[in-house]
Each structure stands twice: as structure tokens, then as C-alpha cells.
Amino acid sequence: MQVSTTLKRADILLMAFCTGLIVANIYYCQPLVILVAKEFNLTESRAGSITFLTQAGYAVGLFLLVPLGDMFERKKQILIITALAIASLLMAAAAKSFLVLEIASVLIGACSIVPQLILPLAANLSSDENRGHNIGIVMSGLLVGILASRAVSGAVGDLLGWRAMFLIAAGVCALLIVLMALRFPKSLPSFKGSYKQLMGSMFSYIKTQPVLREASLINFFAFIVIMGFWTTMVLYLANPPHEFSAYQIGLFGIAGAAGALAAPLVGKLSGGGNNPRKNIMIGFILELVSVALFYFTGHSVFLFVIGIILIDIGQQAIHVTNQTRIYTLVPEARNRLNTIFMSVSFVGASCGSALGLWLWSVGGWAMFCYGITATIILNILIYRLYSRKLYAE
Template sequence: MSTPSRPLTGRQHSAQLTQGLIALFAFSCATIAANLYYAQPITELIAPALRMSAGTASLIVSLTQIGYALGLFFIVPLGDLLENRKLMIATAIVSIASLAGASVMHSSGGLLAMSLLIGFSSVAVQILIPLAAHLAPDHSRGRVVGTIMGGLLLGILLSRPLSSVVAGYFGWRFVFAAAAVLMTLVTAVLALTIPQHQPSHRATYFELIGSLLHLVRTTPVLRHRSVYQALMFASFSLFWTAVPIELTRHYGLSQSAIGLFALVGAIGATSAPVAGRLADAGHSTQATFIALIAGALSFAPALVHPAWGVYGLVVTGIVLDFAVQMNMVVGQREIYALPAASRNRLNALYMTSIFSGGAIGSAVASVLYEHGGWTLVASTATVFPVIAFVHFLAIGRPHALRRS
């Protein structure tokens, strides 16, 4: 494995990335990304313990998301300016402290502040992924990013059922405490293992932030890919926010059974390496076509044959996760092929757009369900990838063909 004593600059990276390091990056991304979602299924346990109203308890999740958005915009671009390993470790230390703080907080205000910091510091994952892309040779960058993104998605999908089970046995405080311990171990291993990378970009921080709008204006690939994945992630978040309500109210499933249902989404992570290999082979346009079509068709069981019941929801979960993951990896592969000096800022903009789409999907889920049940949820969730597909056919695909 690489050692931290060897700084990397320019394009000295072809021999730096081993299979062990790829596995470490994937596991680390899963661990860090999971921190964003541990609180979602346990707010009903936290609220009475800290005498919080239901509305105040919902802010735990909202502030975590807001913190993540702020971190994406203000911290991740620093990866184009500061030494990456130090930046990632410093951010991870804040994550450890905020998780530990959440585990011992006895006031609602304190826990809400820790939630904001947990989200803010979880952007360490978006420093690791561009670093891995820098270390990977051009011919295998898609495969490497796909493998690591598979780990990240697994962390997201497994965090909710894991949090529910652990909190049920040991209490909600133990969830945050255990996450802090796991983050400490992961950070220590990363500090001893990953190589340094000092960007060649020279600018002030404010010049760096000011350049974000310029990158949006001058990078069509970024704009198109951001639109596709923001819409796909809106559908993804809408489904996974609303489906527990449907499983509880319509099918009477217990919390444990819902946790098991959530595990089916982990199957979708298998599309990440496949998508990476397709992108490496020059088939990004075809992979995007498949992903957007699959996303639009994933809700067909609910709209065409509702009698399929839970089995239909399982099919939707697997196909939708497969499509979302494939489209994300292909998009990242294309963005990481752009000039390396802007890689962290491009990634920050891409992920901010994805997160914004996901936040919209989550925000409208319960409202849609209350007004029209699962049929309205499924119909709306179908519209998002359909819009993305129309954009792809009308604008994105012709642009991609001209570039090729």
C-alpha cells in the first residue's frame, strides 16, 4: 500500500492505487456516508428522551442535510487548493467529535447543533472520491470510482436498518457513540495509509469559491450530468422516504421487517462496477440511456399492477437503486475526465445538485402520500426520470455525440 510520506503531484499516480487501497476507500466512504442517515429512523426515540416535539425532532434530519450541503459548497472545493489527506483527516476529526457529542447531549439545541456538524463534516467522503479518481489510471478510472461508489451506496442503504436494530437493543445514544468509534478507527487507518496529494492549483479561497459559477457556465458535461442525477436522486429519495409509510400503514409491517426490506436496495449497488466498466469502455451514452429508462420503468408494478403488493415494491427498490447507481457512476466518470485542477470543485457542484434533488424528493414524500397514497407517490417518482430522459434525448445525447 502507499504510505503518507510520498506526496503526489501532477499525474504521478498510475502505480499508487492497489486493490487493498480501493477496498479501504470503499469501506471508508460507506462508513462516512452512513453518518448522514443514522438519525432518520430513530427520531421517534430521540424526541421523548429530549422532550422534543415531532416538528423539532424532524429538524435533526433536516439540519444534517443542510450541514452536508454547506460542506459540499464551502469545504469540498478546498480539495483543489489544500493537501487532500490533511483536509480529509481534519474533516473526519470534526465528524468524530460531533458524533461523540450527539451521543451525550441532553438538550435539544445541543443535539441539533451536533446534527448540523455531522452533516457538515460528512463531506470527507467527497474528498476521498476525487482523490481516488486522481490516483486511478485513466483506463480504469470508471471501474475504481464505481467500486468506491458501490461502497458509498451500501453505507447509505444499510445505515437505516442498522440504526433501527441497534437503537432497539441498546438505545439511540449507542448509535452515535458506535459511529464515533468506527469513524475513529477508519480515520486512523486512512491517516496511516492513503498518500498525500498536493494540488497544483494556486488561488485564494474566495477565488476558488467564485470560480464555481464559471465552471457551471463553461462545462456542459457538468450541467447535463447534474440534471440527470438530481432528477434520478429525487425519485430515489422520494421512494425510500415514502415506502416505510406504505409498508407500515398498508401492509402492517413491523420496524424490523421494514429494516429487512431496506436491505433489498443493497442489491442495486452491484451496478456500480458494471457502470464503471461501461464508462471506461466508452459506452457512457448507452449506459445513461439504460439507467434513465430503467429508472422510469421501475415504478411500473405500482402503476400497472398494484396487486403485486410488497413484491412489486421490492422490484421497484432493486431496479431504481440499480438505475440511480449506474447513472451516478457514469456521470462521475465523465466529470473526473475533465481537467484535474478543477476536479474537487466539479465534484462539489455535481454532488450539490444531486443532494438538492434528493432533498426535494424527501420533502414532498409525506405530503404526496397523505394526498394521494402510493399511486401519487409512484406517479410523481416516475416523472423525475422521464424528465431526465427527455433532457438526455433532446440536449444531452446530441452534445455527447458531438464530443465523441
């Protein structure tokens, strides 16, 4: 059963706002690692485990909690999980030992999956012609939250200490609960089976939905490219010839935020009667152009910034298009489809970080550019292979 609701523009903008502020919880810890290491007298690599544990918690929450959106009323689930996120953030802020902080980091990650509940909610309550555009707007909020969170966290950590960032984040989430309770529409599920049947149905969708398989596989490699870049970029800019500080490197996220603003346009082009797959090829081309700029950048910060904008627009062209496509497959199973899609994407993100660091250790920035170019070409080949399969069917 679905509550009949027409989303207003203000509702979509609020969803984007909430999505960006909640997803930021996952990334606040990254600039705070040095401060945490000093307080608990740890090596920076040891303190850095909180970043991995937060991501691991997110992956677990994504797989176990997001599918429940097809089983329970989505608004209520969003409010409950956000309340748990507040408790986890307060636990981190009050941690007296590093072990407690590690446990809190896992919980913060697991309770920050609310954006992946808001996206299906927006898709479920959107008309067919507006669905892509609305998803794009919400995705813009998510991406700006990711890119801005590091700069905000670093500044707050320097001024007020690392615990203050978690306290502020808890306060923000408390405000969001009030806003979401007042403004978010209800969306009742249609799935009536057990949790075991719910989880089992995801594997049947993998088997029976070729578009889901294609979108997830392409996104896997797209996330390798984008996360490989953002991880390795820090090493490139921190070393000669640039030797930028951490604060200066963080400012490059502004360029990434500019690229994120392309998401609504991509989403609009992906909806309605348009052929969305052409946007994916545009994304591949933009990725290749950006890597060429990175390779020939030399001392030109301007060309590097242009490359960042292009690679993020390319990522939006691929990601938002694929997400819009999967939401049209089985409307009553959007949370489960999103779980499959995003789980595969975040595995790609983890692989991208590892690949980027390995390529850097082997041959520096040039080797990274070679490896990422090969990854993009592989993704194009997968795209062409599925083109033949889908059209043949």
C-alpha cells in the same frame, strides 16, 4: 503537482470501506428520532428536525469544504475533517439538551463530507481505463453505508439507547483515521489561488462545461426519483395492505444494497473508450420498469423487492456514469466539479422527499407512481435535448 501513485485493489477497497462507514454518520439519526423525542419530551416531528439539520449541515460542508481538496493536500484534509466528525459525534452523544443535539447534528453533517473527498482522490490517482471501475467500487461502499446505516442504528438504539449509536460511530471513525493515515496515498493539488478565486472558478466551470451542466441536471431529477421513492415507500409499506413495522420496512434496504453492488460494473462500462451516455438511457429504462412494478405490486412483496433492486441499479447507471464523466473534464479541478455535481444532486434529493410526500397526500401510492413516471420522462427529454446540443458541438 501530483504525487505519482498507482492505486492497488486493496487501496480502492479501503476507500470504499471508509466511504461507507463515514457517510453512515448522516443517516444514523433517522431511526433514533422516536427515542430522542421520548428522552427530551418532544413531539416526534420536533425531534425529527435533527434529520433535516444533519442534511443541511452536509450541504453546507459540501459547498464550503469539498472545494478545498483542489487547494490543499487531500489526505491531510480527509484526516482533519474525520477528526472533527469524531468530536461532533461525541458532542451528540453527550448532549444534555435538545438544542445541543441540534447543533451537533449540523456539525455531524458538515464533517461527514469526507466521502466526497475520497471519490476525487480515487479518481485523481486512477488511470484513465480504470477510473470508472474504481469510482464504481467506492460508490458501492458509499451506497451500502447509506442503506445499512438505518438498520444498524435502529437495532443499536433499541438495545443500547440512541446515545450509544453516536459513541459507536465516533469509535468507528477513530479507527478509520488510523487506517487512512497508514494506507491512503497523498495527492497534492495544482490550484495556487485564494479561496475566493477557488469558489469563483466553480461558476466559470458551470458556464464553460456543458457536460457538467447536463450531468448535474440529469442527476438532479434522478435524485428526485430515488429519494422520493425511499421516503414514500415507508408510508406505503406502513399502511394497508402491508402494515409492516419499522424494523420490517428497514429490511427492504437489503434489496437496495443488492442494487448498489451494480456500481462497479456501471463504472467499468463508463470508463475507457466506451460511450458512457448509453448507460444513462439504460438507467432511465430500469427506473420506468421499476415504477411499473411498484404500481402493479398489489400484495406481492416479491415484485416490490424486484422493483427496489431495479430502481437502485438504474440510479447507479445514471449517477456513477455522470460522476465518471465529470471527472474527465478538468482533472486539476475534480473537487470543485464534484462540489457542483453533488450539490445539485442533493438539492434534487431534498425536492424528491418533498415531492413524494406531497404526491402521497394528494393521491396515495398510485399518484406517487404517476408523478415519478412524469419525472423520469422529463429527464429523458432533457437527455435527448443535450444529445442534440453535444453532438452539434
